[in-house]
Amino acid sequence: xxxxxxxxxxxxxxxxxxxxxxxxxxxxxGRLDVKVSPYLYISPFFLLFAVVGLFPLxxxxxxxxxxxxxxxxxxxxxxxxxxxxxxQQPLFWKSVGNTFSIFLFSSVPQVIMAIAIAAILxxxxxxxxxxxxxxLVPFVVAPVAISMxxxxxxxxxxxxxxxLLGLVGVDxxxxxxxxxxxxxxISTMVNxxxxxxxxxxxxxxxxxxxxxxxxxxxxxxxxxxRQFFSVTxxxxxxxxxxxxxxxxVGGMQxxxxxxxxxxxxxxxxxxxxxxxxxxxxxVAWGNQKSFGxxxxxxxxxxxxxxxxxxxxxxxTQRIATGGARGPKVSRRHTKALLAEARAASNRxxxxxxxxxxxxxxxxxxxxxxxxxxxxxxxxSNGSSNQTPGEDxx
Amino acid sequence: xxxxxxxxxxxxxxxxxAGIASLALLLGACSGDTEEPGTTDGDDGEMTDEEITLTVxxxxxxxxxxxxxxxxxxxxxNVTIEHVTAAxxxxxxxxxxxxxAAGGEGLADIEAIEVDWLPELMQYPDLFADxxxxxxxxxxxxxxxxxxxxxxxxxxxxxxxxxxxxxxxDLLEAAGLPSEREEVAEWIGxxxxxxxxxxxxxxxYVDETGNxxxxxxxxxxxGMVNQLDAAYEDPATGEPKDLASNTEVKxxxxxxxxxxxxxxxxxxxxxxxxxxxxxxxxxxxxxMLCPAWMTGPIEQNAGNVEGWDIADVFPxxxxxxxGSFLTVPASGANTEAATELADWLTSPEVQTQAFExxxxxxxxxxxxxxxxxxxxxxxxxxxxxxxxxxxxxAQAIDGAPFKxxxxxxxxxxxxxxxxxxxxxxxDPETSWETAVTDAANVIQ
Numbered sequence: 044x045x046x047x048x049x050x051x052x053x054x055x056x057x058x059x060x061x062x063x064x065x066x067x068x069x070x071x072x073g074r075l076d077v078k079v080s081p082y083l084y085i086s087p088f089f090l091l092f093a094v095v096g097l098f099p100l101x102x103x104x105x106x107x108x109x110x111x112x113x114x115x116x117x118x119x120x121x122x123x124x125x126x127x128x129x130x131q132q133p134l135f136w137k138s139v140g141n142t143f144s145i146f147l148f149s150s151v152p153q154v155i156m157a158i159a160i161a162a163i164l165x166x167x168x169x170x171x172x173x174x175x176x177x178x179l180v181p182f183v184v185a186p187v188a189i190s191m192x193x194x195x196x197x198x199x200x201x202x203x204x205x206x207l208l209g210l211v212g213v214d215x216x217x218x219x220x221x222x223x224x225x226x227x228x229i230s231t232m233v234n235x236x237x238x239x240x241x242x243x244x245x246x247x248x249x250x251x252x253x254x255x256x257x258x259x260x261x262x263x264x265x266x267x268x269r270q271f272f273s274v275t276x277x278x279x280x281x282x283x284x285x286x287x288x289x290x291x292v293g294g295m296q297x298x299x300x301x302x303x304x305x306x307x308x309x310x311x312x313x314x315x316x317x318x319x320x321x322x323x324x325x326v327a328w329g330n331q332k333s334f335g336x337x338x339x340x341x342x343x344x345x346x347x348x349x350x351x352x353x354x355x356x357x358x359t360q361r362i363a364t365g366g367a368r369g370p371k372v373s374r375r376h377t378k379a380l381l382a383e384a385r386a387a388s389n390r391x392x393x394x395x396x397x398x399x400x401x402x403x404x405x406x407x408x409x410x411x412x413x414x415x416x417x418x419x420x421x422x423s424n425g426s427s428n429q430t431p432g433e434d435x436x
Numbered sequence: 437x438x439x440x441x442x443x444x445x446x447x448x449x450x451x452x453x454a455g456i457a458s459l460a461l462l463l464g465a466c467s468g469d470t471e472e473p474g475t476t477d478g479d480d481g482e483m484t485d486e487e488i489t490l491t492v493x494x495x496x497x498x499x500x501x502x503x504x505x506x507x508x509x510x511x512x513x514n515v516t517i518e519h520v521t522a523a524x525x526x527x528x529x530x531x532x533x534x535x536x537a538a539g540g541e542g543l544a545d546i547e548a549i550e551v552d553w554l555p556e557l558m559q560y561p562d563l564f565a566d567x568x569x570x571x572x573x574x575x576x577x578x579x580x581x582x583x584x585x586x587x588x589x590x591x592x593x594x595x596x597x598x599x600x601x602x603x604x605x606d607l608l609e610a611a612g613l614p615s616e617r618e619e620v621a622e623w624i625g626x627x628x629x630x631x632x633x634x635x636x637x638x639x640x641y642v643d644e645t646g647n648x649x650x651x652x653x654x655x656x657x658x659g660m661v662n663q664l665d666a667a668y669e670d671p672a673t674g675e676p677k678d679l680a681s682n683t684e685v686k687x688x689x690x691x692x693x694x695x696x697x698x699x700x701x702x703x704x705x706x707x708x709x710x711x712x713x714x715x716x717x718x719x720x721x722x723x724m725l726c727p728a729w730m731t732g733p734i735e736q737n738a739g740n741v742e743g744w745d746i747a748d749v750f751p752x753x754x755x756x757x758x759g760s761f762l763t764v765p766a767s768g769a770n771t772e773a774a775t776e777l778a779d780w781l782t783s784p785e786v787q788t789q790a791f792e793x794x795x796x797x798x799x800x801x802x803x804x805x806x807x808x809x810x811x812x813x814x815x816x817x818x819x820x821x822x823x824x825x826x827x828x829x830a831q832a833i834d835g836a837p838f839k840x841x842x843x844x845x846x847x848x849x850x851x852x853x854x855x856x857x858x859x860x861x862x863d864p865e866t867s868w869e870t871a872v873t874d875a876a877n878v879i880q
Contacts, residue, residue, distance in 0.1 A: 113537050114560050132877055194710050199859075201714035219706070220860040306708035312855035313862075313870075328530055330845035330878055332556070334537075 100345075107338035113327060118335075125339035129326075135340065137314055138322035139347065141226065145301075145318060146294035148230035153238050154286060160238070161245035162271055175246065178239035189232055190303030197228045197304075219305060225316040232300040237293070241286050248282035249275060284359045291355050295348045296320050319344050488770050489516040490777055493544035495528035497521075497732070498594060498760070499790030500781065508780055515773065525550045536563055540767025545774035546781070549591060551581060551759045555839045557590070558582075564590040565764040565771045570779065577836040578799040582761050591761030592782040595796035597727030598829035599659055599755040601634075602734060605818060606743030607722045611644040617820065621749035631660060634751040635695040641722055648703035648721045653696035653858035654851050655707045659725040660688045661847070663752050664837055668846040671838040676846060676879050680872045685850065693857050693864045704858050713737045725750075727757040728797035728826045735816040746820040754832025759799060797826050804830060845878040 107125050110118035129135050160178060168174055181189070196203045197218040205215035218228045252275060260270045276283070298320045302308040309325055310317025317325070319340065327337035494500060498521075505517045522528040528548065533556075535543045540563070549557060557563070567589045569579075574593045582591035601624060609615040614623040625633035638649030650656050661667050667685055669676050679685070696702035703721040705712040715721060716737040726734070726746060734744055762778040764771050780786060784803035791798050791809055798804055804827050812823030853871035856862040 113533055114556065114563070116537070134874070134877065198710040198714060200705070200711045200720075201718060202710075217860065219709075306706060306710075306712075312852040312859065328533065330848060332533075 103338045103341050106334055107342055109335050111334040113332035113334055125335045129336050129339045129343065134314055135322060138317050138319045141316055142295060142318045144226045145229055145297055148226050149233040150290045150294045153234045153241060153290060157238050157241035158245050160242045161249055162275060164246050165249045178242045181235050182240045186236060186299040187303060189236055190300055193232045194303060219311055222315040229300050229304060229316055233297060244286055245279060245282060248279040252278040284356060287355050287359045288352055291352050292348055295351065485514050487514050488773055489518060490770060490774055491518045491520060491544035492546045493520045494548040495522040495525045497794040498548060499794030499796055501793055504786065504789055508777065520544060529553050540765055543765045543767060545768045545770055546778050547763050547765055549761050549763055552844065554581060554761065555841055555843055558584055559841055561588050561590055563766055565766050565775060567592060567764065567775055574799050575801060581836050591763040592778050593799040594760045594762060594782055594787060596799040596830065597729055597756055597758035598797060598826045598833060599725055599727045599750050599757050600825055600829050601723055601747045601749055602726035603723040603745055603747055604743045605745045607719060611641055613641060617745060617747055620747040624747065624749050626749060629749050629751045631691060631751045635701060638701040639699050642699065642701055649701040649723060651703050651712060651715060651721045651724045652705050652707045653692050653702045654854045655725060657688065657692045657854050659755050659757060660692060662755050662757055662837060666838040668843055669838065669840040674840040676842040679846060679875045689868065693854065696858050702858055706855060706859055716741060729758060729795060731814055731817055731822060732795055744816060745818040746822060746825050748825045748828055750829060754829060754834065756833050756836065842879050846875045849875040
């Protein structure tokens with residue numbers, strides 16, 4: 044195998060060393076290609092992001108420091124006045140409260156339901172594709188259409204749900220009068236739309252779980268439930284984190300559903316279901332027409348989302364790792380394992396572990412080639428001295 | 437948005453249609469360029485015979501049909517007119533304000549605006565072309581509304597909303613009460629009708645049937661507040677009055693809520709909401725305030741319900757609710773040609789045709805007196821002589837109330853206060869206190 048390797052030209056041996064040639068243009072380009080190209084390839088996204096993401100973000104920050112009217116345009120520099128004004132408006136805090144309430148009503152059941160449905164879909168069902176596509180149908184329906192349908196369902200006096208409740212003798216619920224009831228109703232719209240989508244993401248992750256693990260679990264006598272909690276959930280941990288973070292960000296920005304929930308779209312006479320994004324919209328385009336304050340709201344919301352997102356990340360990570368017996372892999376441990384592997388490959392290549400680096404004796408024929416990711420010329424002495432089997436944990 | 441008092445054919449449909457409309461606009465804009473070979477540029481403001489395209493942006497239904505616009509193109513062969521329609525006034529307002537904020541890019545050559553959001557635009561008259569005055573075309577107060585303090589006219593009036601009372605003759609008849617047009621008008625108070633006589637008639641009906649008299653306290657309040665000369669602001673300075681000590685508004689507030697909540701005259705439906713729309717089919721209420729354009733939404737929501745009629749009466753004399761203007765944004769490329777078109781579109785002849793088409797009652801004196809308007813009857817409203825009735829109602833209007841920059845911000849809070857009581861059964865005093873606090877927060 045070593046003979047086949049073209050990397051070491053034969054003529055180099057025994058001949059007088061030539062003076063190093065100047066590195067050719069193509070070679071230099073080649074090196075540049077290796078170093079720069081990957082960044083070039085991902086740059087379109089970041090360029091686009093800079094234009095449509097970063098710039099608005101920064102510009103919003105600038106706007107938030109000015110007295111800026113929707114029609115009048117830029118006014119005087121007012122510093123942090125907009126932030127102070129917003130923080131002093133009770134409506135801002137009410138909207139934050141509403142946002143969190145609707146977020147909890149939607150995201151928590153949504154993720155739980157999505158995992159449960161995905162687990163069911165992961166079983167051997169007949170016409171699996173039909174069922175799997177079925178859960179995605181609500182996602183395809185436009186949010187405005189969903190809101191129209193749910194608006195009819197949740198109408199206070201002539202709504203379908205209240206009629207149904209009446210049939211079983213339950214008093215009608217004031218879907219537009221009671222704060223919690225309205226949050227619940229809006230959450231159902233959000234859940235209706237997003238549960239199927241998240242289900243498919245979970246399902247994809249579940250399908251990637253090696254089936255041997257389940258077989259092993261079955262042999263160990265684990266039931267379905269135990270398999271789900273001890274194999275499935277730990278295995279799809281990364282996906283859970285992903286879904287929780289995205290649904291957090293989405294849940295903090297609920298707009299369409301609220302906007303369509305009643306005829307005015309501003310959260311009802313008491314602003315009982317006005318979310319922060321709707322509040323932002325009202326400040327900018329409603330009667331205040333203040334872009335400055337709206338920009339301040341946008342930044343406050345951004346900060347809130349970052350904080351909640353981080354908190355969620357930490358929490359999910361804890362939950363997902365704490366219960367499971369999955370190995371918690373520290374970087375130190377990974378390093379040690381890698382070193383071990385290198386040492387092993389070196390040992391098999393050269394009998395002395397302390398073989399000087401750069402000794403270009405190829406592995407003797409018959410021995411396995413070194414793994415490509417670990418060039419044999421690189422091991423540091425410290426790690427190559429490691430005794431086999433030592434566990435650095 | 438809150439204050440928008442135009443038919444709001446269900447905001448959901450509106451939003452959906454607006455999306456499609458804007459897409460159509462985009463496509464239209466693209467095709468417009470390619471379909472006109474030989475067009476020099478079309479962007480010069482010169483009044484020459486070169487080919488130009490004028491865009492007219494309206495909302496709801498202004499009655500400007502393709503055939504009508506084709507008439508203008510026939511007289512002016514160099515002008516192509518594109519008509520863009522937003523489904524409801526709120527969408528048009530958002531579109532207009534956003535584009536004005538962006539420096540006028542993408543605005544139509546003629547933008548229709550509603551009287552409700554006129555005051556906020558009047559603060560920035562430079563954004564609109566100063567239109568030449570046309571004496572004697574409109575009722576005086578309509579021109580006044582669109583004239584800035586220093587005499588600049590920013591909009592030509594299209595329609596107005598003289599108010600009458602629309603009622604269900606079948607429900608009144610079943611209750612053994614007057615149900616003929618003239619009888620009902622007399623019963624409610626005739627020429628001397630006041631809000632008290634209207635509510636008293638309502639009490640009779642409610643006592644008789646147990647059903648509600650009017651649809652919504654907030655909608656009724658809208659009609660009452662429009663009769664105040666200066667509801668929330670001082671006309672001399674434009675400064676907002678203190679809501680806490682505004683006895684005039686508080687008086688109306690107490691009056692309407694006493695009728696709505698204590699006497700149970702109100703059906704407690706949020707105007708333009710789903711329940712409200714369903715209420716038409718469920719005989720939820722017997723009467724409602726009825727500006728001329730309201731006959732459209734009634735017909736839409738109450739399809740197949742027979743018995744709707746119009747009584748030539750309105751509590752407290754006359755009242756105007758709504759109405760629109762055509763403006764020419766100053767940033768447009770063809771402002772002069774656009775002004776000419778706006779002039780034509782608001783001429784009595786054209787507005788008469790628009791009335792026949794869409795029921796928008798003309799603000800032009802000549803059009804109001806025209807044969808076509810005077811003899812117009814509305815088949816859905818039991819064949820009521822709508823043209824004649826609304827003409828009489830229009831004559832009862834003595835002027836337009838003062839509405840300054842803060843009018844709608846404050847009005848929205850009072851409307852919310854009324855809805856809290858009417859829809860959610862909150863205590864009127866507590867609700868009023870909340871409105872006072874909230875109003876202080878939104879005043880600019």
